[in-house]
Amino acid sequence: MDPEASVQFVPISDETRRRYLNYALSVITSRALPDVRDGLKPVQRRILYVMFDRLRLTADAKTRKCAKICGDTTGSFHPHGEVAVYEALVRLAQDFTLRYPLVEGQGNFGSIMGLRAAASRYTEARLTRLSENLMNELRYDTVDMRLTYDAADQEPVILPARFPALLVNGSSGIAVGMATSMPPHNLVEVMKAAVHLVENPDASVAQLMRFVKGPDFPLGGRIVTDRAQLREMYETGRGSIRMRGEWKFDEEGRRRIENRIIIHSIPYGAATGPLMTEIGELIAARRLPQLESVNDETNEENGLRIAIELKPGADAEAVMAYLYKHTSLEQNFSYNATCLVPGENGQTVPRVLSLKELLQYFLDFRFITVQRRLQYQLEQLRRRIHILEGFAIIFDGLDRALKIIRASSGKRDAAEKLMAEFPLDELQTDAILELQLYRISKLEIGRIREELAEKQAEAARIEATLKSKAKMWKLITTELEQLATDFADGRRSELGSAEEVVEYDPQAYIVRENTNVVVTRDGWIKRVGQLSSVSRTRVREGDAVLTVVPGSTLDHVVFFCSDGIAYTLPIDQIPVSSGYGEPLAKRAKMQDGVSVIAALTTDSRFVPDLESTGDGVGLTLLTATRSGNIMRLPFESFRTAST
Template sequence: MAKKRRSTSSVPQEQNTDNIKYVSLSQETRRRYLNYALSVITSRALPDVRDGLKPVQRRILYVMFADLRLTFDAKTRKSAKITGDTTGGYHPHGDMAVYDAMVRLAQDFTLRYPLINGQGNFGSIMGLPAAAARYTEAKLTLIAEELLNEIRSRTVDMRTNYDGTRNEPVVLPARFPNILVNGTSGIAVGMATNIPPHNLTEVANACQFLITNPEATVAQVMKYIKGPDFPLGGRIVTDRTTIRKAYEEGRGSVKVRGEWRFDKEKKVENPNKIVIYTIPYGIESGNFVNDLGDIVANRKLPQLVDVSDETNDENGLRIVLDIKPGSDIDAVMAYLYKHTNFEQNFSLNLTCLVPDEQGGTIPARLSLVQILKEFLDFRFKTITRRFEYQLEQLEKRIHILNGMVLIFKGLDRALKIIRNSSGKQDAAVKLMAEFPLDEIQTYAILELQLYRISQLEIDNINEELRQKEAEAETIRKILASPKKLWKVVSTELQDLTDKFGDKRRTSIGNVEEIVEYDPQAYIVKENTNVVVTREGWVKRVGRLQKVESTRVREGDTVLNVIPTSTLDQIIFFASDGAAYTITADQIPASSGYGEPLAKHVRLGDGVNIVAAISTDSRFTDEDFEYHGYPVPGPYLFVATERGQVLHIPLTNFRQPSTKAGRRYCRLGKGDRVVFVRLIGEAETVFLASEMARVVHFSLEDVPVLSSAGKGVRGIRLDSKDKLLGAALMARPSDTLKVMNSNDKLVSMGQTKYTVTSRGGKGVRTSMRSTFKELIPPEIELIDWATMEET
């Protein structure tokens, strides 16, 4: 018999159960998710408003400055060394995450003023990735040192790193608003940021204006900051009001497009060659050129003949387009703006971390003025702390110098005490007993070299003492006056502008420059026939001798053949009351079955096409005013399965629609549209039901609606009956043709079934049979060979 296995635990089972704590799963999940979200927001994804940096960026720069001494005038070091020291000492994440952040800090097409000087392949505007960290080297740029230089003056708070072995700055003592100057982007949990770069000169001037005008509005600040200034230029074509609103609310959209010019050959512009020399921010030129190549290869833009990328270090970005002679250049550029990344909307989101009263940070979406004020307040505190540190150092030195002056007056006694002492400690005790010195002064005197006790040296000490006291007094006066402190902030901003300021790269345009894209400018006009089947398949064919000759899928039949031109629209009316309008050119030309209309529009389940009409003025009247009607014609007559009828204008459906279409009929529960036709010259209408009931009434009895509605009752039907369709009567010879349940064709004329009022039960035409279907008029085909082109 097998022995019972004993528990290996040394703790009794009763004690183990005592350590179990039951908690609510939902509350614990919520608590842990909030902790995670807060960590991502404050420690990873969002920048600090004061230095404009995320934690990983701040740690990279601090390692390069404080640990590796990779200043502007130093030699470069391997990027692997920089990323390794960053992850090992301050940022416990993956090397690749740190290196990717470092690469972005070195890219002159990402940052307006790069903070790292990279040696080697740090990526390109074409979209090529950077080389591995072991192949590249880096050091700080000169402007990056303006973010770090004051860190040794105790200008910012320090905190311990992740393992408590060293200290790191909470924020860098930035001398310029880096959050606006270089911008940033990031996605946190439940929030994101996307701050565009700006021009340093404009931002510094705006800061100086706010110093003297603290109540200034965004509109006033925008006299200095015209808008974003992207590294590769481009042109902003958003109106000033929209930009101002985005800056006021901290959120909005700015439309940016690339710039082009005609190529010059011997100083003469060539209208057949276009040079693209700037593209929108964040767009890779390689993908852009590939998109242009696809347009040429697929002949989507007939005016564009060829594309070549001539970008190099000497010429910068240069993409050359060969244009067909005589082409409309505005139409070409409008197409590129619409179908490529040559025009982009930059989604501005000024969300960042802002200091709170507890010494931490909280996320907030700020306006442009609020960001500048947050930086200026931080800069004021930083300069105050810098002066306090300088004053502290001066006072320490003054204190020592006063001791040296004091000891010189009793030099002989002091030397005798030192000679007779048994050591440094004994000499210090005796000197403090003999002279009014403290320990700091005493040890400073004992460390003096003998030559410094000469008359000449004491004169130098007295001179230094006078200088230090004058400097200390100057600093005390500055610290005592907020006005003087703000003056220092303003002066240093001006010095920074003089040193690093440059002109705008991104030009400012206006909305009037936007050329509306007109798709018809790229469509070759030609006559065509659009074939629609009952199962919803569509195609275009040039000429059609007879309806039976066109190919359809097995079991399907042709619903209609619509003559039109490729520039006109086709309106499809579905049984659920939705109308879809698309350009005829979008329907595929095919000698086969074509393709489902559902590829172009969003048809509901079980919905079928009832009718299709062209907007071609040769076959459909243009809009006209008709006396007594509230809306212009021509008009549609609509009938539903439950006997409702509508009279609505066609004009509402002439323009192209979205895939969702437009509503032309509002249906009751269980109802559907069974008939849609243009009224034309018709004056009366027949309605026929499945139970062989017919009603004949005047179209004037149906009121005209200006938009979609439920209509009025055309025929009163029993619960088991339903309307099969309608027939419009324009001539006395017109008849209603139906196929009855005996498969017999029945024709009903207007003489026998005269006009009555609408809404009644109609006439029961047969007691022995019912109606199977209405026979529509024969499809008339157009002979394009004999028809005059219009």
């Protein structure tokens, strides 16, 4: 057989396009985006399922090594690397990442300082009580199962969540051509909104926002986005949330310490370690002279606590305005409610959802889940009632039944004779023959008859519930309210408005200091305080000092270059250095090969007064070129920074 006969030739562009689309679809539906029904990505779902169903790591169980959890997950359910699985597991356990952690970790699972978790062989985990509410109803056949990637086992397509986890804990993920970025919310607020939507199906997003007031982040913080913007965000599924850390003055007893600020919450996604570094760099570079020092006093007893010492007389409001502007103490959270929703033929498709749609998809799923749970319970009740009815039949003719059993040659013979004598089927007969002798006492017979009556009443109640949508929704809302009560806690993130954002003048943060700017022939610049001798200042080998420009930190230096362009820099932005400094080209957009030929200060102590010229034009700068051309330029135009 010719080997080429089985080869199909196709254009490489077509094949590449087909394979990339398959890859994109796989990433979108099977890896990166959460499902609106249980709020989980596949890797998270599989981790929780392994912990609940295979390892039995419930909230009251002993913790197990995370290496075991990750190994079982990748070995049986998740065809990807263990590193990615462990990262997902760690995130599920971090109380500074998830508003309501789904895993309880033991060991180093990372910290708010930005430190990474320890290796999986050192850490242990088990489920939290809340996460059990994502899976408790699996035993009632509430969701469909499917084959695992190697067809050796089965896994749930979705978890029978009893709360809208996507809204409650949020999610983030980057797929191909789309992404999701959902913030967490308060459980009680979300549950109240869900109940309100059940009772008022035509409720608008604005009405639902009477309950869901805005995101509720694990570390608190203050949301300074206007309510109108939040409403638009919840209506369209896209938007931006501006959030900032909160601060207060430190206290000793009842006395307020005016020069000591305590930051007690930070934006979602920020970490105290990098924030401390940012503030420390501002102090070292003297960008914010009002700051004296910063210390991280965060611990388990005090919670998040960053202490900032201010210099006497410093304006705390102005200091915080600067920190909000120049550090991660204020951030924007990009809201993108893209998630997977049920489509045709059991497939899921990505959609951007409004707040109402997020709740409605969950409620529709919850209705189906509760319906399947009740149907399963009803089937089990009917099976038990059927057996109990068999017991009741045999109890009415107990002496006759015992005589038949004694005269039988074995279990099969006894079963056939009992079914011939009494109106029993095989299931009932097997249960009767398995009945222990003590169960035929008068007391036990009475208990069995009571159980039959109870089971019949319970079955009638479930049948009535299944036949009535009103009763179904009443049951669902009751369960939602009960879960909200069981896990209720207060809101952590405060709600503010955009009006709280204080605009500040950058010049207000510059302390006036006399200084000197050293400019070298090769275009290196630095700032020094006192300069006793030009010959003693450090320059690179082969370089030399071109000029020294005096001035104050509130003024500018104008650098004139060989290409005829002048660059104006604020003196306070020129680095203080006892070394070489840095090249001007780092701060100005200079062309290659261009050199500095002169520099001039704008400090009024070293240039003539504007009104002293007397010609009405104001102070001017006279320039001359090598070819003999001269020009007169208004000096005022050089006082504005330009690079």
